[in-house]
Amino acid sequence: MTIARALTIAGSDSGGGAGIQADLKTFTVLGVYGMSALTAITSQNTLGVHGIYNLPLEAIEKQIDAVVTDIGVDAAKTGMLSQVPIIELVAAKIRQHTIPNLVVDPVMVAKGGARLLEDSAQQALITKLIPLAKVVTPNLPEAEVLTGREIRSVEDMKDAAKRILDYGAQTVVVKGGHLAGDAIDIVYDGQMFEELRSARIETRHTHGTGCTFSAAITAELAKGKNVMDAVKVAKEFITCAISDSLELGGGHGPTNHWAYGRRNQA
Template identity: 50%
Template structure:
């Protein structure tokens, strides 16, 4: 007998820039959502002309269209978690900050994308002030890499002791929790460490994957965290599971050549079917 019970998919929204090469940004986020069994929606903040060798150009999407995309999604679709990536200008950052308040968003992951893997600058200087003052206090988690954390904290980071000092500085500046990514530190054992205001740090250590296909790792990690949050995981579990997924995706794509530079990982190495939850 047919039941009248209605269901819906868990939904994650990415607010980020488009990568024409497909390895990072919106494209990587949507692949990650799909691989982890989450329906993905998107708000494009900027369009880049790039490939595996670098970024050739960036054009910001107009503030009206950024805001219009956000409104269109939230007025129609139940969103369970949000990942914020590249915000090229202060207008986009301000619109996103206001949206967090307007739609009472709680599960928000901020990846402060400032410099691409190839070394290209992706954010205007005045945008940083808006992100620190308006977004840091509103989001659940900030996920800077070492270079971004050093810039944002104003401190050098060469080891885990300095990593912790920088994390504490970011927490003091309004962050509720910070995931410090230690992949760029020297030494054979490099850890990502989750710092939370009210809990002990969570140290995550996995073997380094020997590959040049690392384009989009930061985007993928933050979107995987958002996906697991959309599936109902708490923050520490979501971070741990996301780290496992990224490591496996790097391993699966380690010996694949896509382009002539830093290629992408294999996001879809083991896709999970979409699940349904009661509407």
């Protein structure tokens, strides 16, 4: 039996809604064998982030080396990489091992407002990591930081996608969840734009949506899907997860990582 293998290089969310916990749940539901290389540990729940503890560079390096050299990787994604040395190390390891199908989720701020990327690391993300990405998946605030421009419309999203693609990524998905109206994502591969639209779901339980969306893309790429098909599955996956969200905790609760699998088994 051949099984697709996906690696998440990201932080741990003790509340289970985002980070590697969300990634591994998503991989499992989509039938992919998930592996992880932790970059940081956060003390976190639905109310916010209460502590951030970056792992030593040696620990991050050895995790990546261990899984790549033994189990192998068909696709990988990055999440929380908070400091310049961590970004530089992860980029070097991706190049060293020629890790394919890299999805870069440029995690900057947690749902509760805590900063997960130091200001000094933004340029390293642009120059070291994004050029290695098959897909990069910024939300609107992240796209604004990456481009230095305000985004207030779908046309602004398209302009941001072009600018981020110029950093070296193969495909950019600008997520429009922060705009009013329908949830519109813009996909741009340098040749054409694709607009993915879904009805807006009114809920505060959206913690981990970015991690989950990028993990679903990663899983589908690991299985051999092309980028557009992978993004479409991810859009359906996250829409299901939000529409059937888990009402846990007193703040921004997690999405439902089981929802897509249950709907497609019905």
